[in-house]
Amino acid sequence: MKRWYMLTVVGRDQPGIVAALADALFRAGVNLGEASMVRLGGSFTIMLMVETERDASAIRTILDPAGRSLGLNMHVDLIDAQLHSHVEPNVRVTVYGADRPGIVAQVTAALASRGFNILDLESDVAGTREQPIYVMTIDGHSAESATAIEKLLLPLREKGVEVGAEPLETLVG
Amino acid sequence: MAVREVLHYPDIRLKQVSVPVSSFDQALREFLCDLEDTMRASPGCVGLAAPQVNYFQRIVIVDVSGKPGIAHNGRMLLVNPEVVSREGEAVGREGCLSVPDYTGNVARAERICVRAQDGNGEWREYRCEGYEARAVLHEIDHLDGLLFLDRLVSKRELFRRKAYRT
Numbered sequence: 001m002k003r004w005y006m007l008t009v010v011g012r013d014q015p016g017i018v019a020a021l022a023d024a025l026f027r028a029g030v031n032l033g034e035a036s037m038v039r040l041g042g043s044f045t046i047m048l049m050v051e052t053e054r055d056a057s058a059i060r061t062i063l064d065p066a067g068r069s070l071g072l073n074m075h076v077d078l079i080d081a082q083l084h085s086h087v088e089p090n091v092r093v094t095v096y097g098a099d100r101p102g103i104v105a106q107v108t109a110a111l112a113s114r115g116f117n118i119l120d121l122e123s124d125v126a127g128t129r130e131q132p133i134y135v136m137t138i139d140g141h142s143a144e145s146a147t148a149i150e151k152l153l154l155p156l157r158e159k160g161v162e163v164g165a166e167p168l169e170t171l172v173g
Numbered sequence: 174m175a176v177r178e179v180l181h182y183p184d185i186r187l188k189q190v191s192v193p194v195s196s197f198d199q200a201l202r203e204f205l206c207d208l209e210d211t212m213r214a215s216p217g218c219v220g221l222a223a224p225q226v227n228y229f230q231r232i233v234i235v236d237v238s239g240k241p242g243i244a245h246n247g248r249m250l251l252v253n254p255e256v257v258s259r260e261g262e263a264v265g266r267e268g269c270l271s272v273p274d275y276t277g278n279v280a281r282a283e284r285i286c287v288r289a290q291d292g293n294g295e296w297r298e299y300r301c302e303g304y305e306a307r308a309v310l311h312e313i314d315h316l317d318g319l320l321f322l323d324r325l326v327s328k329r330e331l332f333r334r335k336a337y338r339t
Contacts, residue, residue: 084274169240170266170276171304173220173311 002053004033004081007063009046011072013039018046020066025050028062033083049081089119089139091146092168093153097161099125099132107136107163110152116142139168175207176214177226179270187271188318191222191229193253197294201232205250205292208234215270220308222315225271233312237305245305251289254313257298260284265307267321277325281307 011017018037025032033049052059056076067074095107104123111118120139127133142149150165157163180187194201204223212221212234220235236248261283268276284302287309291297301309311321 086274086276088268088276168266169304170268171220171307171311172215172218172268172270173222173235173308 002031002051004049004051004079005056005059006077006079007046007048007050007059008075008077009048009067009072010043011070013042013044014070017044017070017072020070021046021048021063021072024062024066028052028054030054030059030062033081049079049083051081087117087119087141088170089141089168091116091140091142091149091165093136093138093140093149093163093165095134095136095138095156095161095163097134099127099134100160103134103156103161104136106156106159107138107153107161110156111138111140111142111149114142114144114149114152116140116144116149175210177207177211177228179211179215179221179225180227182272182320182322184271186227186229187224187315187320189224189229190318191224191231191316194230194232194290197252197290197292201252202292204228205232205234208232209248209250212236218270219304220312221270222312224315224318231316233309233316235305235308235312237308240304243304244302246299246301249289249299249309250292251287251299251309251312252291252294254287254289254309254316256310256313257286257288263303263307264326265304267307267311269311269321271315272320272322275322277321278327279307279311279321279324280326281310285309287313 031051033051035048037046056078059076063074095103118138118140123136125132126135146165146167153163153165208221208223211226212218219237220233223230223232231253233251233254237243237245238247259282262280263283264278264280266276267279283306285306287299287301288296
C-alpha cells in the first residue's frame with residue numbers, strides 16, 4: 001500500500017539540489033505531492049510530500065547518494081496526506097520593524113490566544129547588518145474579523161513594530 | 174432552467190478560444206438562463222463564463238452584489254465583452270469553479286470600462302472597480318482560453334508590490 005511521507009531537507013544552497021533529489025525519487029518510482037522549497041539565508045530548505053510503497057528508511061537510501069554529494073541533511077516522517085482539502089486563509093497579518101527579540105513570539109502569542117490558525121508564514125531579515133529590519137507576512141484562518149485581529153495586535157505598535165491585519169477575500173469565478 | 178456541468182481543468186477544452194455570439198435568439202436567452210442557474214448553484218460563486226460549461230461563445234455572467242460593502246453593477250450578462258480601458262493594478266486571491274481546491278494571487282486592473290451586448294444584442298458600457306473588475310477580467314479571460322493559473326504571482330511578489338505602492 002502506498003503511503004505519504006514528509007521529506008525535510010536542509011543544506012548549503014547551490015544549483016542542482018532539487019534536480020538531483022527529484023531525479024533520484026523519480027527513478028525509484030516515488031510520487032511527489034505538495035512542496036515548499038525556499039532559500040533561507042545561505043541554506044536551501046525543502047519540505048516535500050512523497051508517496052511510495054516503501055518505508056522511510058528506503059526513501060533515505062534512495063536519496064543518500066545525492067544527499068552525500070550535495071552535503072544535505074535529510075529527514076523523513078510518515079504523515080496523513082490530507083490532499084484536496086485546502087483551508088482558505090481569510091486574514092493576512094503583516095508585521096515589520098527594526099529587528100529585535102520577541103516580535104514573532106508576541107505576535108503569534110496574541111494570534112494563538114484567539115484561535116487564529118497560521119496557514120502560511122513567511123519572514124525575511126532585510127535592511128543592513130548594522131540596522132536589520134524584520135518583515136513577516138502571515139496568512140491564516142480566523143473566526144474573528146481582520147479588524148478584531150488588528151485591534152488585538154495594536155499594543156505592539158507602541159513597541160515600534162508596524163502591525164496590520166486585512167481580510168483576504170477569495171474570488172470564485 | 175438547468176444547471177449545466179462545469180468543466181474542470183486539465184480538460185483542454187478550457188484552453189480554447191471562444192467565438193463571438195452572432196445570433197441573439199431564443200437559444201441564446203435559454204443559454205443565459207442556464208449560465209446564471211449554474212453560477213447560482215455554487216455558493217460564493219460570483220461569475221461564470223460560457224466555456225466553463227462547454228459552450229464556446231463569448232458570454233460571461235458576473236454578479237458580486239452578494240458581497241457586502243463593495244461597488245457593483247448588479248447582475249451583469251456580458252455578451253461579446255470588450256475591455257475598453259483599464260487603470261491601476263491590485264493583487265488579490267482567486268479561485269475558479271473549473272480549478273477545484275486551488276487558489277492563488279493574481280494581479281488585475283483596479284478599474285475597468287467594459288463594453289458588451291446584452292441578451293437582445295444592445296450594446297452597453299459598464300464601469301467596474303475592485304472586486305467586480307477582478308471578477309469581470311477573470312471571466313473574460315476564460316473566453317480567450319486563459320485561467321487564473323496563467324496569471325499567478327507569488328506572495329513575496331505581492332508584498333513587494335504593496336510596499337512599493339505605500
